[in-house]
Amino acid sequence: MRSxxxxxxxxxxxxxxxxSLGMAYGVTSTTLLLAIGTNPAAASATVHLAEIGTTLASGISHWRFNNIDWKVVAKIGVPGAVGAFAGATVLSGLSTETAAPxxxxxxxxxxxxxxxxxxxFGLPKGNLGKPLRKRFLAPLGLVGGFVDATGGGxxxxxxxxxxxxxxxxxxxxxxxxxxASEFLVAVAASVGFFVGIGSENIDFAWVAVLLLGGVVAAPLAAWLVRHxxxxxxGSAVGGVIVLTNVRTLLRSDWIDASGGVQTxxxxxxxxxxxxxxxxxxxxxxxDREHETVEAVEAELRRRSGEEEPAGAPN
Known part of the structure; x- marks a missing residue:
């Protein structure tokens, strides 16, 4: 029960x-499952089965808060599903220890x-609003889906x-x-795991509990990212990325840093x-204070112009 x-x-x-940050569900959950002795394929399968529900709930929540660009979802999600299915079906015989670093x-x-x-610099605005091309998103989806399935996140x-x-x-x-696009990845990876390892190594009670916790958190996370x-x-996301990947590198065979160095x-x-x-x-x-001052000054200028006498010279 405690587990x-x-x-x-x-x-x-x-x-x-x-x-709220667009990452870390699979990495966090898979890490815990591996720590208690679950084999990599079963751990990844468990997490991806739970993600079918959590990503669906998260996608609906983000949609309600207008946080989704559906063109991006289509362009990256379908290739991501292909990559995830391929990664799931070969995980049993594939080591990602070399690829991870x-x-x-x-x-x-x-x-x-x-x-x-x-x-x-704040939010990059020079390219904001320009379309994201399929030639960029499709390869990104393939790689992301494959890494997600083989690495559990x-x-x-x-x-x-x-x-x-x-x-x-x-x-x-x-x-x-x-x-939202991760829903397609989770479904494809789960199908791949059923093909590759079957269901006998998957604890569906664990799947249900992970799913329940994620579904409860999804609306709160969607509200948080909206506000x-x-x-x-952007700064918060950047920090997560740096910390997560420095941890992977320090623990890899490339560096194999001591506990003190890691700390x-x-x-x-x-x-x-x-x-x-x-x-x-x-x-x-x-910036908000500056924008407020500019808005007040603009409003004062507008009112001053409206109150100008009708016979006043131009």
Whole structure:
């Protein structure tokens, strides 16, 4: 019973983070399942089965808050489903230990870029509103779906930073679109796991508890991403990406850092991340105050023009 309660809380927390930042449900949940001895294929299958419900609930919630670009969902979701099915069917005989550090290095680079760009410059507006091309989204979906199925998570960490870095879609719609398209990925991966390993290694009680926690958190997460300022949200997402992928790299065979080195690295990143978010909050408030002053001045000029005497010279 205690394990089920813990899984429910993990499902709630993971979906709260995933729904508001566009990543981490699969990574968080799979990590816990692996820690208690579940084999990788069964752990990933369990999480993806739960994600069928959580991503559906999350997608509906984001849709209600107008956080979704359906064109992006179609362009990235279908290739993502293909990649997820392929990844699920080969997971039993595939080791991602070598590929994980390479992917983490790429994601870390994107994470540093996103963190710096949103913290220093705020929401990128130069490309905002420009369409995201299928030639960009389709390969991204294929890679993200494959990594998600083989690693038990990765759809958000691959898709969210790449689309954020393009600067063509505001953060809340990036997150909403990634969460909505993940439903297709979860369904395809689950079908692939049933084909590859069957259902005998899957604990459906765990699936139900993870699902319940995620469904409860989904509406709250969708509301949260709708109301958090884009600049602050971008800094928060960037910090998650950096911290997650530095952790993977430090624990990989490439580096194999000691516990002390890892602790120092995590503390350093956490301090920088907190400072970045605090700076973004301060700059956001300053920008809002500036916009308010400009709006008041414009209104005063408008009223002054309306009150000008009819016979006054031009």
């Amino acid at each position: 089920l309660i813990l899984l429910g809380l993990v499902g709630f927390a993971a979906q709260l983070v995933d729904g 390479v992917m983490s290095l790429i994601l870390l680079t994107l994470g540093v870029y996103v963190l710096a760009r949103f913290t220093v 990765g759809w958000g960490p691959v898709g969210t930073p790449a689309i954020l870095a393009s600067g063509r879609l505001e953060p809340r719609k990036v997150i909403g679109s990634i969460d 958090v300022p884009p600049r602050v949200l 120092i690295a995590y503390i350093t990143i956490a301090v920088i991340w907190a400072a970045a978010v605090a700076y973004s909050v301060r700059e956001y408030r300053r």
